[in-house]
Every structure is written in C-alpha cells, then in structure tokens.
Amino acid sequence: MDLSYPEKYKAFRQEVIDFLKQNANLAPTADFRLHRPDQKWLDWQALLIEKGYTARTVPKQYGGYGAEPDILAESILTEEFSRAGVSQGLDNQGTSMLVPTLLEVGTEAQRQQWVPGTIRGEIIWAQGYSEPSAGSDLASLKTHARVEDGHFIINGQKIWTSSAQFADMIFILVRTEPDAPKHKGISYLLMPMDLPGIDIRPLVTMTGDATFNEVFLTDVKLPVDQIVGKRGDGWQVANVTLKYERGKLGNPREAQQRFERLVDLMQQETINGTPLMENAVLRDRLLRLQGRILAMTYNGQRVLSSDLKGENPGLAGMLIKLNGTWLNHELAGLAIDVLGELGILYDNSPYENEGDWQRKYMFDLGLMIGGGSTQIQKNIIAERALGMPKEPKYAPGDFPIGGGN
Amino acid sequence: MDFGLSDEQKQLIESLRRFISQQAPLDTVREVAKTNQGYDPDIHQGLVDLGIYSILVPEEYGGAGLTFLDAAVVQETLAGGVIPSTYLGTSIIAPTLFQVAGNDAQKAEWLPKISAGECRIGVGISELCGARAGAKLTLNAGKLQGKVLSVIDAMAADTYLVAVGRDTLALVDAKSPGLKVTQMTGIDRTRSLGELTFNDVACELMGEPAAASAALEQALIAGRIALAADTLGAAQEMLRRTLEYAQQREQFNRPIASFQSLKHLCADMAANLEPCRSLVWYAAHTFDQRPEEAALMACHAKAHLAEVGTMVARTSTEVFGGMGFTDLMGLHYWFKRIGFNRQVLGGPEHVRDEAAILQGWVPENHAKGVAAYASY
C-alpha cells in the first residue's frame, strides 16, 4: 500500500487548485441536459481545453490539448473540480461517448470533421440506441436501412433519446443487414438531425422535464459514407461507446459531494430549534451511508491502481454503476426525510431546499435504469465475475405475450 | 501510488491458506470447537512457525516490525478458515497496549514472548464501549476488585490485560489468587469470551494515566479494525463456498446457480463485499501510516463490515437451502464468527455514534453522555 503521489503531481494539483480559486466564478451552472450550451458554457469549455483540464488527451490536430494519457493527472483533475463544486467541462453524449469512440475506431476524415466542434460544445449529439421494443435487449433493434443510390434510406423509431430536441447530430444504430444474425446486422451511423423525414417528439419524464424524446424516422436519406466501422460492425462500435458510458455512471465523488451537502443540511435545518443532526435515528442513517461511500471511495482508488498497472480491475470495476447509482438515490432519499414536510416541495416552491433533492431522487432512478439497468448489472456480475451460468436464450414466440397459457 | 496488497502480503496469505487447508481444515476446527477454549496447541505452533505472531512486534524486541495492514491481512485469512487462535488478543491488541503504555522493562519482558508465541494474553477492554450493570473494576491499594465481562480469548489465556476505568491498565497473571475465570458460552466456539472476577488480586500497572488512556484508545482501534478484517475473511469464504455449492447442486434439472433469483443474491453479496476489502485495507493502513484518521476509519470499518457481513451470512445460508441450516456443511461456523464480530468492541450503532462524535456532529453534552456511559 503506497498512497503517495510522485512529486510532479503535487505541483500539478496545486496548479489546478490555484486555477479553480481564480476562475471558479466563470464556471457555468446551467443544466446542459435541457438546453444547448450558452455562451458562458462555450467560453468555459474553451478555457478548460486551453489549460488541458478537459479534452485533455484529444490530440491537438482535432482541437484538443494533446496530452499523453495520464491516469493520475486525470484523477487529480476530477478530484479537485469536484471538491470545488465546479464543472469540469461539457460532459454530454458527444464529448464523453462519441469523441472517444471516433478516436478509437473512426476514420481520419470523421475525426477531423466531428471532433473539434464537438469538444468545443458547438456540435451537440444525441445517442440513438434504444427503441420501444429494444431496451436492455438492445441488439434486437428494428430500425432499418436499405441502400439506394449511394444512400441509406432509414425507417423506424428511437425512444428515450436524450437531448434530441436540440441536438445537431445523432449517432444511431440501424439494422442494415436484415439477413445476418441479430448482433451482426447492425451499423453505426452519424446523422444530422435536420434531415427530412425526422420527427422529434419530446417525452416528459417523471421529473416534469422533457429531457428525452421519441425520434420517428421515415425514409430518411443519409449518404452511405456516414458510417463508423464497416456495415454490420455496429454492435462492436456501439460497445466501444457503452464502455465509456458505463465508466461514468456511479462515480463515488458524486456521492461524496451530495453527502457533504447533506451534512450541512442536517446541521443547519432545525426543528423546534434543534438541528436535525441531533436526531439519533436520522444521524445513524447518515453514518451508514458514509460507511458505504468510504467503501466505494477506496474501491475507486483500488480500481485506479489497477488502471495504472494496466490490469483489469474485474469485479471492483463492474460494481461501480450498480452501487454508485443506488447510493446517490439513497442520499437524496435521506435528505428528503430529513426535510420532513418541506421535503415534498418542488419547482422552486418557497421553503424548498436549494438542494433540489426530489428532482435528484427521481432522476437517479433514470440512471439506475439507463446505461444498463440494475438487473442487467447483476447479471453481468454473476456471469462474468462469479462464473455463474448465463441466462437462457429464447426464440421469438417462446413466450406468449400477455401471460396466457 | 499503489492501492492494494504487496507481493509479500499476497505470499503471506498463500502460505497461511496452505497451512489452513493442510493442518487446520474444517474437520480439525470442529474438534477444537468442542473444547470451547478457542485455542489448540498444534494449530498455535503451526502459526508460530509461520511467523505471524511477530508481525506487530518491533525488530528490537525480536519481532518482524511489519505494518498493521500485514496483521489485518493475517486476521482476514485466519477467519477464512474460522481458525481457533488467540491472534486477536495476543498479537494485535496486546502488542499495541505494550508499545504505547509499557515501560522498558515490561516491553523487554513481554514483546519477545508475544513474538515467539510463548504467551497467550486475554484482553478485557469491553467496558470502554459501555459497561453492563455490575461490571466494574477498581484499584484499591494496588489490588484489583470487581468484575470484567467479555474478555477476549479469556479461556486460553495465561495472562490478562484489563482496563480499570479509562486511564488505568493492569497486567494480571491468570493464576493469581483471588481471580476467577468463568466461561461466557457464546455462538462462536472457535473463540472464547469470559468473565473475570477479581477479589483483592495483585497486578502490575502499565503506564501513567495519560499513556494508559492513549494505549486503551489505540487498543480499541486496533481491535475494531481486526474484527472488521475477520468478518471480511469470514464473509468472503461464505460467498466462495456458496458459489461452489450452487454450481454443484441441481434442482429442476439445472444447477441452482442458474436461477436468476440466486444469481442476483450472489451478485448482491459480491457487489457489497468487494468494496469492503478496500475499506478494511485502508483502515488498517491508517493505523500506523495515517494515525489521525484511524479512530474514524476503525469505527466505519467495524460498522460497515458488521452490516455487510450479516447480509452475506444470512444470504449465503439461504442459497444453500436446507443444507445451509444444518451442521453438515459447517457453514454456520462462519455465520457465527460474523455474529460474534458484530457485537464485540461496539455494535454498529454504537461505533457509528462514536464516528459522529469524532466528526464533531453532535454537541458537547451528547459527547459527554456517551463518554459518561462508556467510562462508568
């Protein structure tokens, strides 16, 4: 066990802390899930790229900072930005999923065309994976394309498409090889959202916000070269993207930040003049969650060490999304209970706590479902980490829909 | 930066596991458990030969002078075999007490004996986490009077270290006139707890009040981290046995491991237990490397392992079906270990309360309240 950081990282950490002290006031706070990034966002993004605090390893020729991958530096950045409560740049489907995917498997032309504008926040992407009948079982997707005159002609429907209402582009999974087995017939396409035949209908979530959409596609024409990887390789490419998506969800730093706000809340809120921290039952719930957060925090350090050594962290990595999203949800739930009657307030109602705990509590459920649901995570852990037998596979029609005999 | 166990620590685990499977498998443990002593001379000698008793003893006293993490890893591995031994009291808590409060002569006498496995020291500090009615020790003209409960490794010990209040520490020979040792029969027969009654018993004091009080605090931290490590080892072994059994047992023409309800139970156990390894390792690391964090980390490791350990103990018993409930599989030995560890040196609610006090989250008067019932 050696928890020291080499000397050069101490200087780097200090540099980041100083930067944050001087510039935190420039950081945007508007929610990028509901709107296009405004000028404040774009300026902040530009400043962070210039310093190498975001898009750090994106090569210079694609508009990034061009640093060598350095896991410790990345982890110092995340730590210090999250400690300061400041956004470490735009973290949307484009920057965190599409860009790494193009850098890994895209063509030179695709990288030049899409990466610079995406990391600057000028090109906004949506992720077109899920369909009404293809959720967890993504590979059963039915949206399809035939080829005519050098174009894909796309028909079908996507659902739960976050940001589609203001996105410029979508990376979309489409069945292009109808006769191939289900995982081999899919292609990964890059499509502008303003093509004729695309109809976007917002879906209101339980939080009351319309953060995602239904996307209907009717004879949409897209040139055949707008494809990442080869025809029929879409499943592999999609999995490259999913790897980056899963790596993000459930980070214990989010839980730690929430926890600190919850401690403040329990010290400041009073009932009959007594701080809620003095309620032994609520306090015990708080401390139980603190124990879990600590376990996940040190688990994170262990995973970081594995990454540094180029080893696969195995189970310690697979459980992060499962445990982390649940932990966040529980923290929000405790905050609501701590607030008592005021805990039900919503939509900037007078007396509502600025922690926006109800919205978090609900949105967390979405995060437990999206990006591989809790149950899918448990299947993965049981099968890949514990070596238990795989789920049986059934053919269409093996179970009559709607119960029955 | 390298968060995890070193190659030496991994080798230590391997050699201990080899010893356990060859010299102290469950069948042997079953026989020792019948004696209710929590100790067996052959197993003890084997462990002495492996050098684990010397880990926390400094080199100048003939020990190996290793880190607390090494000792915690040993505790974890011993729990994997539910090994009856006096490791916790003699090799983890006692050296801590001697090093903080012992004078040169006491250290020179006892630390080499601990290192060589030549003494077995029972530790009576449970009143520090709350005294039951009637449990109280006083010192009158150098003689001990009163009662101590839940003394760790009581039945096998030849020597006792007992707390008198919060700032006095006494060393007592087990054969002292006026000392009565009574077994407190519990669920975990691989370990012994006892009640000591003192009637004008001669003792040797260790340390001035300030040193004794610091030593007792350290002992509590050490004991809690070690118990957390023990639960970690026991729970990991229960999960390992459960997975093995579930792959072999068939019902409805398929291994029960293929039922999704059981897969999810096992995934829950694994997902909860795996981060506990990092938590326990880190807590053990703080004990000698980041001492300012150790008291809090010990509380959290103790409480969190109590919760996760209990969950694993119950769930794996369920996955075994009727077999889990019987003595045939012996799964209950680990179940009971986990149950023992949960209660001793502060149950989860108690240590979480201490954690709140340590972080200044409760006002003075509450802190005094807990200190008051803790210091009786």
Ligand SMILES: Cc1cc2nc3c(=O)[nH]c(=O)nc-3n(C[C@H](O)[C@H](O)[C@H](O)COP(=O)(O)OP(=O)(O)OC[C@H]3O[C@@H](n4cnc5c(N)ncnc54)[C@H](O)[C@@H]3O)c2cc1C
């Ligand atoms: C907030 C949010 C944002 C999203 N954003 C996007 C986006 O931008 N783009 C996009 O393409 N998609 C997006 N999604 C969709 C998301 O990927 C899907 O919701 C997810 O894959 C689950 O699919 P489903 O909703 O169809 O549920 P289903 O797959 O129908 O699952 C229903 C229930 O069955 C369980 N289940 C399914 N299969 C199994 C199994 N094998 N074993 C055990 N249990 C099983 C699930 O765990 C769940 O409890 C988003 C979802 C949410 C909630």
Ligand SMILES: Cc1cc2nc3c(=O)[nH]c(=O)nc-3n(C[C@H](O)[C@H](O)[C@H](O)COP(=O)(O)OP(=O)(O)OC[C@H]3O[C@@H](n4cnc5c(N)ncnc54)[C@H](O)[C@@H]3O)c2cc1C
């Ligand atoms: C206290 C006690 C008293 C008993 N007394 C009697 C008695 O007097 N007479 C008598 O005949 N029997 C008796 N039994 C036996 C009892 O009926 C069985 O233990 C019970 O039927 C379970 O079978 P099993 O132990 O073989 O477990 P298994 O069937 O092997 O089950 C092992 C695990 O697999 C799970 N499992 C099995 N099948 C499925 C499935 N399809 N889906 C999901 N999970 C599954 C189980 O829930 C369990 O977790 C007794 C058992 C106990 C514990």
